[in-house]
Amino acid sequence: MEQLLAVHPSSAPEPAPTNPRPRWCLAAWAAGLLVAVPTVVTGCRLLDTDAPTPVPQALSFLPWLTLPAALAALLALAARRRLLAGWAVLVLLATAWFTLPYGPDSTSARGPVVERLRVLASNVEFGEATDALVEAVRRERPQLVYVSECDRACVDTLTAALGATPGTDPGTDPGTGLPHRVVVDGEGSTGSVILSAYPLTARPPLPAAMGMPGATATIGGRSVELRLAHPLPPIPRQVDAWKRELGRVAESAAAAHRAGSPMLLAGDFNASQDHAAFRAVLDAGRLHDAARLAGAARTPTWPRELSLPPYVQIDHVLVSDDFRVRSVRFLDLPGSDHRAVLTGLDLHAGR
Template identity: 60%
Template sequence: MDRVQTAQTVQTAEHGETAEPVNSSPAEATPGPAPESPPLRPRHRFTAWAAGLLLVVPALVAACRALDTDAMTPVPQLLSALPWLTVPAALALLLAAAARRRVLTFVSVLVLGATAWSAVPYMPQTVISYGLPLARVKVIASNVEFGEGTGSLIEVVRRESPQLVFVSECDRACRSALTQTFADALPHYAAVEEEGSAGSIVLSAYPLRDWRMIPAAMGMPGATADIAGVPVQLQLAHPLPPVPGQVSRWKRELGRVKEAVAARPTGPMLVAGDFNASQDHAAFRAILAAGGLQDAARRADESRRPTWPTEGPPLPPFVQIDHVLVRDFSVREVRFLDIPGSDHRAVLADLDLRGPR
């Protein structure tokens, strides 16, 4: 019998059918089509879409922060809440992982990391102070909201006994109350005498000269104080808020503050007030860079303390827009004080004026 037979035929006894030859060589088996990946389940598809939508705002705002731009509405408004955007970014990462979408998960990690990085500029700033301390200076910066918080501010000033007080939204009645109440303790002042939010004043225990004012919709007076025989540049800052429709004016007025501090590049300086900007805004950081200034709150590791809003809808304060900026001063302490009647907390900075290096 020939042994080269490669297939065998099986006769079925019951039906009389002949089976197909069976190939006994595995190497000659014809491969079938590759199995397709299972389609995304509807639940996972919805989860992936939700993750993508949650990433849009944090990605946009973090990108603008990294590119050092305030862009246009709604970016300036959202930059005020940038650290809080880590919440939707983290939720997006969880949803992307649950949906088992690798690319989306990777993007979520990047966005969360970029958003969390926004906290880095708020870390304590170490500055080596040169020169001997010449005078201890306590400064208060307060927005009294159309003068409504004047009485509360008077109580704070009596209690804290500051040498300099920067007051925004101080109308004529507010100015009159402050100057009369502190005629002995703070006899010198530079003011913009207007009603509503346009009025403002700088009260000083030290003689003032060289009064000046930055052109703006709301008062921004400045002067030079003689402290321990040293001329110190004082400037109140209160630009328009970056509400939709006036972002360009907000940038322009912050730009004027920048020009004012850049015009005096040396010597001690204090710039304080309601900046309507946080350290996440490029226009605010430009002021710091132009004048070689430091935020006293950051120096004291208090730069995450929110100052606005403290009244109105049931929304907790979430952003620090009130600042005391310093040059040639060392920082002892920074505190934030409630001012009933105002929607802002006041900033109190306890400083030491330093002599020449």
């Protein structure tokens, strides 16, 4: 009887199974969240649109979005979510592809070199870096200087320090004479100036909240279009204005291209190669970013004065096919939150 009531060990009830992978479910959720932003931003880059806020702001970080995309892929693989892992890998590859420089790596300049020149583009941040700019110009000796956020005091200082014709003022370095200028008069961020060693014929400034002066200069016997770009930044509530102002810059570049004029377009564009509005400027004028041609397309120029290093290149010198780029350097000017761009160029005859 006792044998009949005995329970055989093999027939004892097994403990209820527990979920062995709760942490991997959390990993899958984390992977999905991590890949969401790179998906949206890279998708807009693929569709060639800047879209509404917050996409224009996020596009400035596009190269850095490879990090969350890569982490998402690893988490999804660890959680054995194959579909999610595949999506994250696809987004990672697309993001990495778009970090490559935009546009060709050379110009089609023809004919002999008719002029060698240096161009310096600088945002002096409400005039605070004016003295540092004067020192840089005296040291580097550019023939053209594009200055954004140059208020009246800034213009007066630059004119007094650099404006003498070489050889006419004993107190002026003969290599830094920039006696010609076109100015958009304004205070704070609204003023701008182009300083030149070559005589200038002023062109109407582009309609914009901040100064975007223009001029023509005879350089090496050729009439060259000069334009300073400084559109509004793409902060929330003024993205549409940013797009409109960059659109006017693109129209100016297109007009120079139709006229067959060499063009030097430089300044603080408040846009990187990842913004469709900036690429439209390049495409409309058949222009090239000098930094891209010099192998420095991703060198960041802003912001300088934070605890973190600069992370995005928004200061550019753009050139038409009539130029070849000899060199590009980025200068730190104390007082400014931007790095200045110094470019060595050769202007060709074009025939």
